[in-house]
Amino acid sequence: MSRSPERLDAFPTHRIAGFGVRAGRPLPFGASRVPGGVNFSVYSAGATGMTLVLYRRDEVEPLAELDFPPEFVVGAVYSMTVFGIDAETVEYGYRADGPFEPERGHRFDRGQVLLDPYATLVHGRDSWGGQRRPLRSGVALDDFDWEEDRQLRIPSEDLVIYEAHVRGFTRHSSSGVDQPGTFAGLVEKIPYLKSLGVNAVELMPVFEFDELDNERHDPRSGAPLHNYWGYSTIGFFAPKAGLAATGRLGMQADEFKNMVKQLHRAGIEVILDVVFNHTAEGNELGPTLSFRGLDNSVYYMLTPDGYYYNFSGTGNTLNCNHPIVRGFVLDCLRHWASQFHVDGFRFDLAAILVRAPNGAPIPNPPLLESLAADPVLRDCKLIAEAWDAGGLYQVGTFPNYHRFSEWNGKFRDTVRRFVKGDAGLAGELATRLLGSPDLYRDRAPTASVNFITAHDGFTLRDLVSYNEKHNDANGEGGRDGDNDNNSWNCGVEGDTEDKRVLALRDRQIRNLLLLLLTSHGIPMLVAGDEFGRTQHGNNNAYCQDNELSWVDWSLAETNAGLLRFTKAAIAFRRAHPALRRPWHLRGHQGDGLFPEISWHGERAWTPDWSPGQRLLAALLYCHNEIGHDCVYLAANAHWDSRELELPALPDGMRWHLFADTARVCGQDVHQPGEEPPLADDHVRVEPRSTVVLVARNTEE
Amino acid sequence: MELEKQMRGPVTVIALNGELDSTTAPRVQQGLDELVPVHGMVLLDLSRTTYMSSAGLRVLLLVYRLCQQMGTRVMVSGLSEEVRAVMAATGFLAFFSVAGSVDEGVEVLAA
Numbered sequence: 165m166s167r168s169p170e171r172l173d174a175f176p177t178h179r180i181a182g183f184g185v186r187a188g189r190p191l192p193f194g195a196s197r198v199p200g201g202v203n204f205s206v207y208s209a210g211a212t213g214m215t216l217v218l219y220r221r222d223e224v225e226p227l228a229e230l231d232f233p234p235e236f237v238v239g240a241v242y243s244m245t246v247f248g249i250d251a252e253t254v255e256y257g258y259r260a261d262g263p264f265e266p267e268r269g270h271r272f273d274r275g276q277v278l279l280d281p282y283a284t285l286v287h288g289r290d291s292w293g294g295q296r297r298p299l300r301s302g303v304a305l306d307d308f309d310w311e312e313d314r315q316l317r318i319p320s321e322d323l324v325i326y327e328a329h330v331r332g333f334t335r336h337s338s339s340g341v342d343q344p345g346t347f348a349g350l351v352e353k354i355p356y357l358k359s360l361g362v363n364a365v366e367l368m369p370v371f372e373f374d375e376l377d378n379e380r381h382d383p384r385s386g387a388p389l390h391n392y393w394g395y396s397t398i399g400f401f402a403p404k405a406g407l408a409a410t411g412r413l414g415m416q417a418d419e420f421k422n423m424v425k426q427l428h429r430a431g432i433e434v435i436l437d438v439v440f441n442h443t444a445e446g447n448e449l450g451p452t453l454s455f456r457g458l459d460n461s462v463y464y465m466l467t468p469d470g471y472y473y474n475f476s477g478t479g480n481t482l483n484c485n486h487p488i489v490r491g492f493v494l495d496c497l498r499h500w501a502s503q504f505h506v507d508g509f510r511f512d513l514a515a516i517l518v519r520a521p522n523g524a525p526i527p528n529p530p531l532l533e534s535l536a537a538d539p540v541l542r543d544c545k546l547i548a549e550a551w552d553a554g555g556l557y558q559v560g561t562f563p564n565y566h567r568f569s570e571w572n573g574k575f576r577d578t579v580r581r582f583v584k585g586d587a588g589l590a591g592e593l594a595t596r597l598l599g600s601p602d603l604y605r606d607r608a609p610t611a612s613v614n615f616i617t618a619h620d621g622f623t624l625r626d627l628v629s630y631n632e633k634h635n636d637a638n639g640e641g642g643r644d645g646d647n648d649n650n651s652w653n654c655g656v657e658g659d660t661e662d663k664r665v666l667a668l669r670d671r672q673i674r675n676l677l678l679l680l681l682t683s684h685g686i687p688m689l690v691a692g693d694e695f696g697r698t699q700h701g702n703n704n705a706y707c708q709d710n711e712l713s714w715v716d717w718s719l720a721e722t723n724a725g726l727l728r729f730t731k732a733a734i735a736f737r738r739a740h741p742a743l744r745r746p747w748h749l750r751g752h753q754g755d756g757l758f759p760e761i762s763w764h765g766e767r768a769w770t771p772d773w774s775p776g777q778r779l780l781a782a783l784l785y786c787h788n789e790i791g792h793d794c795v796y797l798a799a800n801a802h803w804d805s806r807e808l809e810l811p812a813l814p815d816g817m818r819w820h821l822f823a824d825t826a827r828v829c830g831q832d833v834h835q836p837g838e839e840p841p842l843a844d845d846h847v848r849v850e851p852r853s854t855v856v857l858v859a860r861n862t863e864e
Numbered sequence: 865m866e867l868e869k870q871m872r873g874p875v876t877v878i879a880l881n882g883e884l885d886s887t888t889a890p891r892v893q894q895g896l897d898e899l900v901p902v903h904g905m906v907l908l909d910l911s912r913t914t915y916m917s918s919a920g921l922r923v924l925l926l927v928y929r930l931c932q933q934m935g936t937r938v939m940v941s942g943l944s945e946e947v948r949a950v951m952a953a954t955g956f957l958a959f960f961s962v963a964g965s966v967d968e969g970v971e972v973l974a975a
Binding site: 250251252253305307309342343346347348408409410413414415418419421422425426 | 885886887917918919921922925949950952953954955956959
C-alpha cells in the first residue's frame with residue numbers, strides 16, 4: 165500500500181481535541197465517508213458557534229468535543245473532515261451556541277447535544293421498545309449492491325396500493341416469518357403480496373421515531389401505550405432501527421434497501437408515508453432533539469411572540485416553505501429516491517406544505533413547485549393527504565403542478581354512505597366511480613387515490629360492524645379518533661353470532677371492495693382488510709402496539725372466501741383496461757361498440773337518478789388491439805332487489821358473471837376469464853348487492 | 865481475525881476466525897485478495913467467525929465480486945444462526961451458495 169495519500173485533501177491540517185482534522189467540504193450536508201475519515205457538515209443560520217461531539221458506539225460520555233474554528237465555516241455552514249475515526253463505530257452530535265430568546269424565536273442551548281438533521285443512522289432506539297439510550301447520529305454505508313435495480317415506474321393507472329405498517333404487518337405470532345415486525349419480515353411476505361395482486365406497498369412511517377414517546381396507559385390493563393404508528397419523526401434521513409431485524413447492529417439501511425430490491429424484483433413499488441408537517445420536538449414543553457436547537461425560528465412556524473403554531477395538532481408545525489426548510493425536505497426526498505430507490509411518497513397532512521411561514525395558505529407554494537419539478541424525483545409518485553389539523557381542506561384544490569395525486573376523502577365518504585344505504589347518492593357515486601372529474605377535471609383520473617379505509621379510522625370489517633368508535637383502550641377517555649365515520653353495524657354493534665347480520669356484513673364488505681376496485685383512479689387497500697382484520701371498533705389505533713392492530717394472519721384462513729374475493733377483484737381490475745383509462749372517460753360514442761362510459765337502470769340506457777333509487781348501473785368500455793373490453797357494474801344499495809335489462813351486445817357476444825355479492829361464498833366471484841354466461845340479457849341485483857359482468861364472445 | 869488456508873483437493877478452504885468488523889476488514893480483505901485462486905474453487909469457512917459487522921459483510925461481497933471477475937467459484941460454509949440471519953435480512957446471503965459444513969462445501973465444489 166502506498167504511504168502517501170492519494171488526494172491533496174486527504175491529510176489533516178489541524179489537530180483539535182486530539183484528532184487530525186481539516187476544513188471540510190460543505191456539501192453534501194451530513195456525515196459522509198471520505199478517504200481516511202469522515203466529513204461532517206451542518207448548517208445553522210442563527211448559531212454563533214458549533215461543536216462536533218464524537219462518541220464511541222454505545223458509550224454515554226463523549227470521546228471528544230471538537231469546536232469548529234472560524235476557517236472551517238462557509239456562510240452558515242460548519243464543515244470539518246475528521247481523520248482516523250471509524251465511521252462504523254463512531255456516533256456523533258452537535259452543540260450549537262447562540263441566544264436563548266424565545267420571544268425572538270431563538271432557543272439555542274449549548275447544554276444539549278443535537279442530532280444531525282441529515283443523519284443517515286440514528287442510534288439510541290436500536291431495537292423496538294428496547295432500552296432508551298441518548299439519541300446519537302451515525303454514518304450509514306452507502307455502497308449497497310443494487311445490481312440492476314431501479315424504480316419500477318409502473319403507470320399510475322395500473323397501481324393497486326396496499327397500505328401497511330411494517331411492524332404490524334408481521335409482528336403477530338400467526339405471521340409465520342423468521343423476523344417478525346421488521347423490514348426483513350416484510351420481505352418474507354412478498355409471495356403473499358404477489359398472490360394478492362397488489363403492485364405497490366405504502367409503508368406507514370419508517371423514518372426514525374421514538375415508539376416509547378407516549379406517556380399514556382391503557383386504562384383497563386394498565387399496560388403502557390406506544391407511539392406505534394410513528395407519525396413523529398426524529399431522523400428524516402434514517403430508516404427506523406427498531407423496524408429492522410439488524411437495527412441493533414446498525415444495518416437498518418442495508419436491510420431497508422434489500423427490502424426495496426426484493427419488492428422491486430416482485431414487481432411491487434415502495435411508497436413511503438412521510439411526515440413533513442411537524443417533528444417529534446413538540447411545542448415549547450417538548451424535548452430539544454435537533455431542529456429547535458439548531459435553528460428554531462427557521463424550522464418552525466412561530467407566532468409573533470415566539471410560540472409554536474400548531475396546524476398539525478401535535479404541538480409544532482414545520483416551516484416547510486422557508487427556503488432553508490424547503491432545501492432540507494428536497495434533500496431528504498432525493499436521499500430516499502436515490503439511495504433507497506423508493507418509488508413514491510405520501511405526504512401526511514400535506515395541506516401544511518401549502519402554508520407560508522405565518523401559517524397562511526399560499527397559492528403557489530415554492531416547496532411543492534420544487535418537488536414537482538425536481539429531476540431526481542421525476543419518476544416518483546407524489547400523493548398528498550390534502551388536509552391538515554388547522555382546518556385547511558384541499559381535496560380537489562391542492563396545488564398539484566400536474567404531479568400530485570390526492571387521498572380522495574370524498575371518494576371514501578361517498579362510497580361508504582352509498583353502500584350503507586343513504587339516499588340520493590347515486591349521482592355522486594357515478595362521479596366518484598369515474599375518478600372524480602368534478603375535482604380533477606384538468607388532471608387524469610389518477611389524481612384520485614381512492615380508498616374506503618386507511619390506517620386512520622375503522623378497518624373494513626369494523627366499518628360494517630360498528631356504528632360508533634370504541635377507543636377506550638387509547639387512554640384518552642374516548643375523545644380521540646374521528647366521530648364521523650359513515651359506518652353501519654348492520655343491526656348489532658360489534659361481535660355477534662347472528663348469522664343474518666354476519667352475512668350482511670360479508671356482503672357489504674364485498675360491495676365496498678368491488679366499488680373500490682372498479683373505480684377509476686388509484687385504489688388503495690389497507691393490510692388485512694382483504695381477510696377481515698378487526699380492531700374491535702377502535703378507529704385510531706396509533707398507540708396500540710399489540711394484537712389489536714397487528715395483522716392476524718389466521719384470518720386468511722378463517723375468511724378465506726373474502727381473501728379469494730379480493731384477489732379476484734384485483735385480478736379483474738388488472739385484466740380490464742376499461743377500468744383503468746388514463747384519461748377522464750367520454751360519454752359519447754366513438755368508433756367502438758359503446759361510449760367509454762354509459763349509465764343504465766331497470767331499462768338499459770335509462771338511468772334513474774332520483775334520490776330514492778339507491779341504484780347505480782354503469783357500462784365501461786374500451787377498445788384496444790386485443791379487442792372490445794366491456795364491463796357492466798350494478799350496485800344496489802336498496803333493501804329491495806332489482807331486475808335490470810342489460811345493454812344489448814353485438815351478435816356473438818354475451819354477458820358473463822364475474823361477481824355477485826349476494827351469492828354465497830364460493831359462488832360470489834369467478835376467476836377472470838372463467839366467468840359463466842348469463843341465461844339472458846337481464847340480471848337480478850339482490851338487496852344491498854353489487855353485480856359485475858363482463859361481455860365475452862360466446863365461443864370463448 | 866485470523867485467516868487460515870488449507871487445500872482440500874482442488875478446493876481452497878479459507879477459514880475466517882474471529883471478529884470481522886471495520887477494524888479487521890481492511891486486513892482481511894487484503895489477505896483474501898492474496899489467497900483466492902484464479903479460475904479455481906474457494907470455500908469460505910465462517911464456522912469460527914464470532915462477529916460480523918456491516919463492514920464485514922462487505923468484505924464477503926467484495927470477495928464474491930473478485931471471484932466472479934477471476935472465474936473462481938465461491939461458497940460459504942459454517943454460518944452461525946446469528947450470521948445467517950443478519951446476512952439474510954440484509955440480502956447478502958442471496959449472493960452466496962451456502963454449505964452446511966466444510967466437507968459438504970468441498971464435495972459440492974469438487975463435484
